[in-house]
Amino acid sequence: MAKMILKDNNHPLFNTDQMFYKEFPSDFRQIRYFTLLIVQKAPPEIKELNLLEQQISELIKNAVKHGNKSDPDKKIKVWYYFSQEETRLIVEDEGKGFTKIDEWNDFNAKRQDCLKNNDFEKLADYVAYTTEDSDYHDGGNAMFAALEFWNEGVVFTEKANCVAVGKTYPRKQKGITIGD
Amino acid sequence: MELKIMKSNDIYIIDVNGEMDLYNSYKLKDLVIKMLDKKVNKFIINLNNVEYIDSSGIGALIFICSTLKKSNLHLYISNIRGSVKKVIELTKLTGYLPLAGTVQDALELLKKV
Numbered sequence: 478m479a480k481m482i483l484k485d486n487n488h489p490l491f492n493t494d495q496m497f498y499k500e501f502p503s504d505f506r507q508i509r510y511f512t513l514l515i516v517q518k519a520p521p522e523i524k525e526l527n528l529l530e531q532q533i534s535e536l537i538k539n540a541v542k543h544g545n546k547s548d549p550d551k552k553i554k555v556w557y558y559f560s561q562e563e564t565r566l567i568v569e570d571e572g573k574g575f576t577k578i579d580e581w582n583d584f585n586a587k588r589q590d591c592l593k594n595n596d597f598e599k600l601a602d603y604v605a606y607t608t609e610d611s612d613y614h615d616g617g618n619a620m621f622a623a624l625e626f627w628n629e630g631v632v633f634t635e636k637a638n639c640v641a642v643g644k645t646y647p648r649k650q651k652g653i654t655i656g657d
Numbered sequence: 658m659e660l661k662i663m664k665s666n667d668i669y670i671i672d673v674n675g676e677m678d679l680y681n682s683y684k685l686k687d688l689v690i691k692m693l694d695k696k697v698n699k700f701i702i703n704l705n706n707v708e709y710i711d712s713s714g715i716g717a718l719i720f721i722c723s724t725l726k727k728s729n730l731h732l733y734i735s736n737i738r739g740s741v742k743k744v745i746e747l748t749k750l751t752g753y754l755p756l757a758g759t760v761q762d763a764l765e766l767l768k769k770v
Contacts, residue, residue: 509678527740531709531710531711531744597752597753600753604753613686614682616713618712618715622715625749
């Protein structure tokens with residue numbers, strides 16, 4: 478089945494046990510700084526830390542900009558967990574929620590069809606998901622990459638102002654013997 | 658992010674240096690729009706010195722690619738590597754964006770058009 482953004486209040490990715498917690502004001506200028514404060518907890522063994530930082534930054538940006546409309550009186554709440562095997566993250570804002578999840582999934586399914594058929598002419602209509610809320614700076618492609626990157630899923634609450642994501646990393650081979 | 662323009666005959670190479678993120682990716686779009694006003698029609702965007710790109714940066718590349726395609730102008734994006742390559746792969750745009758291995762490859766391709 479094609480990958481989709483899910484809506485499920487009871488999804489295991491919303492379990493905050495063992496997770497760290499931070500909250501931030503909705504300051505657009507500090508999105509990358511907030512992201513670094515979270516990513517610094519990641520073990521150095523994780524490869525492609527740049528990519529992890531970017532993927533986390535997208536979710537924080539969505540919460541600050543699209544959720545809280547960069548209103549400094551509104552907070553975003555972030556729960557996060559890192560190990561060598563797994564990264565999990567929950568980001569909650571005080572906005573109205575991502576109400577167009579069904580529409581987004583439908584758009585993404587059409588995009589996937591274009592990719593499957595190598596129809597790059599038609600793909601031009603599906604390279605960016607934009608709404609009346611989008612501006613000159615919005616790429617409209619963050620969640621396409623998110624669904625690929627977060628291999629444990631991208632799940633919103635029913636209210637859709639809170640998103641949980643997870644990624645597992647392939648286990649390293651153990652038992653390397655050095656010397657005799 | 659710093660943008661440098663170099664020229665090889667009628668081909669313009671935009672050398673992007675630094676991070677293409679939510680704060681600065683619009684600069685690349687603005688630059689290309691300005692160059693279009695000056696009737697530039699062959700572009701190379703060299704990403705060799707870009708270590709970080711986010712959805713705004715990818716969005717800028719899509720915008721530029723789509724704008725130039727609509728006007729039948731020519732573009733190659735060269736030297737994608739590291740996390741830039743990864744993000745483009747995750748977004749599944751490797752077939753959509755006109756990618757070239759190196760600036761030299763892109764120059765050869767553009768000389769033929």
